[in-house]
Amino acid sequence: MRSFTTLTGIVAPLDSLNVDTDQIIPKQFLKRIERTGYEDFLFYDWRYLEDGTANPDFEMNAPRYRGASILLTRDNFGCGSSREHAPWALDNYGFRCILATSFADIFYNNCFNNGILPILLPPETIERLFREVRAKEGYALTVDLPAQSITCPDTARIPFDIHPFKKECLVNGWDQIGLTLRHEDKIAEYERKRGIA
Amino acid sequence: MAKSIYEKIWEAHVVHEEPGQDPILYVDLHLIHEVTSPQAFEGLRISRRKVRRPEMTFATMDHNIPTTDRSKPIADPLSKRQVDTLTANCKKFGVTCFDMQDVRNGIVHVIGPELGLTQPGMTIVCGDSHTATHGALGALAFGVGTSEVEHVLATQTLLQKKSKTMEVRVEDVLPPGVTAKDVILAIIGKIGTAGGTGYIIEYTGDTIRNMTLEERLTVCNMTIEAGARAGLISPDATTFAYLKGRDFIPKDKSWETLVSEWSKWASDPGCSYDRAVVLKASEVEPQVTWGTSPGMVASINGKTPILSQLSDPNERLAARKALKYMGLDEGMPMRDIQPNKVFIGSCTNGRLEDLRAAAKVVKGYKLHPRIEQGLIVPGSTRVKRLAEAEGLDRIFKEAGFEWREAGCSMCLAMNADVLNPGDRCAATTNRNFEGRQGKGGRTHLVSPAMAAAAGIAGHFTDVRDWEFK
Numbered sequence: 001m002r003s004f005t006t007l008t009g010i011v012a013p014l015d016s017l018n019v020d021t022d023q024i025i026p027k028q029f030l031k032r033i034e035r036t037g038y039e040d041f042l043f044y045d046w047r048y049l050e051d052g053t054a055n056p057d058f059e060m061n062a063p064r065y066r067g068a069s070i071l072l073t074r075d076n077f078g079c080g081s082s083r084e085h086a087p088w089a090l091d092n093y094g095f096r097c098i099l100a101t102s103f104a105d106i107f108y109n110n111c112f113n114n115g116i117l118p119i120l121l122p123p124e125t126i127e128r129l130f131r132e133v134r135a136k137e138g139y140a141l142t143v144d145l146p147a148q149s150i151t152c153p154d155t156a157r158i159p160f161d162i163h164p165f166k167k168e169c170l171v172n173g174w175d176q177i178g179l180t181l182r183h184e185d186k187i188a189e190y191e192r193k194r195g196i197a
Numbered sequence: 198m199a200k201s202i203y204e205k206i207w208e209a210h211v212v213h214e215e216p217g218q219d220p221i222l223y224v225d226l227h228l229i230h231e232v233t234s235p236q237a238f239e240g241l242r243i244s245r246r247k248v249r250r251p252e253m254t255f256a257t258m259d260h261n262i263p264t265t266d267r268s269k270p271i272a273d274p275l276s277k278r279q280v281d282t283l284t285a286n287c288k289k290f291g292v293t294c295f296d297m298q299d300v301r302n303g304i305v306h307v308i309g310p311e312l313g314l315t316q317p318g319m320t321i322v323c324g325d326s327h328t329a330t331h332g333a334l335g336a337l338a339f340g341v342g343t344s345e346v347e348h349v350l351a352t353q354t355l356l357q358k359k360s361k362t363m364e365v366r367v368e369d370v371l372p373p374g375v376t377a378k379d380v381i382l383a384i385i386g387k388i389g390t391a392g393g394t395g396y397i398i399e400y401t402g403d404t405i406r407n408m409t410l411e412e413r414l415t416v417c418n419m420t421i422e423a424g425a426r427a428g429l430i431s432p433d434a435t436t437f438a439y440l441k442g443r444d445f446i447p448k449d450k451s452w453e454t455l456v457s458e459w460s461k462w463a464s465d466p467g468c469s470y471d472r473a474v475v476l477k478a479s480e481v482e483p484q485v486t487w488g489t490s491p492g493m494v495a496s497i498n499g500k501t502p503i504l505s506q507l508s509d510p511n512e513r514l515a516a517r518k519a520l521k522y523m524g525l526d527e528g529m530p531m532r533d534i535q536p537n538k539v540f541i542g543s544c545t546n547g548r549l550e551d552l553r554a555a556a557k558v559v560k561g562y563k564l565h566p567r568i569e570q571g572l573i574v575p576g577s578t579r580v581k582r583l584a585e586a587e588g589l590d591r592i593f594k595e596a597g598f599e600w601r602e603a604g605c606s607m608c609l610a611m612n613a614d615v616l617n618p619g620d621r622c623a624a625t626t627n628r629n630f631e632g633r634q635g636k637g638g639r640t641h642l643v644s645p646a647m648a649a650a651a652g653i654a655g656h657f658t659d660v661r662d663w664e665f666k
């Protein structure tokens with residue numbers, strides 16, 4: 001898996017609550033059997049108009065957010081289905097880090113398995129970041145995972161919490177299957193005890 | 198010390214634990230379907246890994262398959278490729294697959310319990326968030342992403358952090374006309390769509406105990422809509438009676454032995470939970486969602502919200518957006534909402550009792566002229582056959598409904614069953630997200646009886662006042 005240590009990038013705002021996985025990537029794009037090539041389908045129903053052109057009312061479409069790698073959003077991001085196509089689409093588009101007040105459990109896990117860092121921040125911090133992002137074109141942040149801190153252009157550093165094991169896996173880009181298979185003897189022993197032939 | 202069912206199942210399945218790492222949890226049953234598995238099998242191929250326990254892995258195709266004539270090939274080439282890929286992967290890796298022609302085929306969360314694959318005390322995962330359904334039989338069951346599907350295929354385990362526990366106790370007698378669907382919608386309305394995040398929910402209380410197993414499946418199914426990955430109900434006589442004689446119940450043990458083993462998983466009296474919520478079933482009315490999140494729900498005799506009365510600005514914004522998308526006014530009576538489509542089916546409400554409840558309402562009536570399509574899609578081929586044996590298909594067809602083959606169908610509209618922009622659907626499904634049933638489509642989540650009544654009346658109506666024929 002791709003590792004994550006530090007990232008400096010433009011921040012794009014997505015000002016909605018409960019952004020569900022059907023919004024992140026609608027179901028008609030789940031029929032593919034590949035892991036890549038989902039970038040054009042991200043936020044599809046919001047991003048494009050009926051004729052396929054960019055929707056000018058979708059904030060993230062503004063030229064100033066082009067090339068953004070950090071997504072700023074609100075409560076319960078990624079709720080709904082378990083489709084890993086959601087983090088694939090975010091990743092393929094270029095997002096490597098998501099800042100939100102809360103995440104849905106399955107989506108949160110799926111991010112880590114794809115080298116994407118989801119960061120939980122308090123509502124007042126998210127509110128402030130929304131203001132700052134909109135006030136300054138080219139607003140960028142530096143996210144430092146080993147130091148668990150976010151550097152802002154004008155304001156104080158923002159510390160963040162993260163589960164130590166998840167952090168270690170992401171910083172080192174560990175393959176989880178490889179990690180588990182180091183304990184294959186223990187799996188075999190467990191199966192023997194349970195009588196699983 | 199008194200333990201909850203979650204703690205018991207958790208402890209019995211930890212393979213290995215060491216400081217600084219997530220525990221390795223053993224998986225007893227791995228269910229797979231065509232949408233979230235191809236990239237996982239591809240991963241195995243690239244890493245030259247095998248499926249560790251093909252005999253604990255079962256596949257079905259449900260999301261993409263047509264509900265019309267099954268003897269014809271799938272028209273959509275992408276759907277066909279995904280379904281064919283599952284067939285090929287199962288063959289290559291030695292996994293049992295219930296394909297479209299198999300009588301055991303159906304929605305993964307309908308066939309697991311129906312075939313007796315799902316049993317008390319098991320750990321069950323599937324690349325699908327509605328895996329929570331299986332918790333109704335006292336199994337710890339939750340949805341996982343495709344990377345985790347690959348992890349389970351390769352190791353029969355998952356790296357898991359222990360969750361907090363929440364008891365949702367439902368008390369009192371459920372009034373006539375109020376169903377399990379209304380109970381779970383009311384719970385989501387009460388705790389919110391993120392209320393269960395980080396928790397495993399255990400449903401307790403006399404209302405739950407008095408529910409049939411199929412009703413319990415409906416409750417557990419929508420646990421994910423409250424943000425919790427898994428919802429469980431301790432096994433009891435209802436659970437055992439349901440399981441008796443099903444296809445995959447172990448044959449090498451006596452029935453008494455199995456029941457005694459299964460009984461041990463039930464939560465001990467007096468066990469503790471990290472959080473507790475109580476719902477009075479006697480106060481629950483038939484529910485209808487008005488918005489684009491399952492928590493945006495009201496009683497049939499209620500109204501859509503009045504925006505100025507919502508105190509939280511973000512919530513107000515979300516409600517405004519939702520009402521706009523849904524084409525509804527604020528403060529509008531729920532009874533005045535007029536759907537033009539009805540969909541009865543899904544892993545939430547596509548079982549035999551659901552079809553019976555809908556048929557009871559429909560019997561002797563015709564679909565309202567405003568209703569352009571009424572779709573009945575059984576949750577499995579077996580459900581379909583049992584319903585036909587009871588003559589339910591005739592009741593629906595005489596009323597003007599279409600009687601289809603089993604599958605996920607219009608719940609998520611990955612096959613040809615899709616809402617058109619602007620369509621308004623009374624649906625027995627689990628998600629009313631924007632575009633869920635088709636771009637621009639508007640979904641109102643209701644129970645099977647409420648969906649059927651809306652189809653006959655041409656607007657949402659209180660099924661408690663229904664004149665049954």
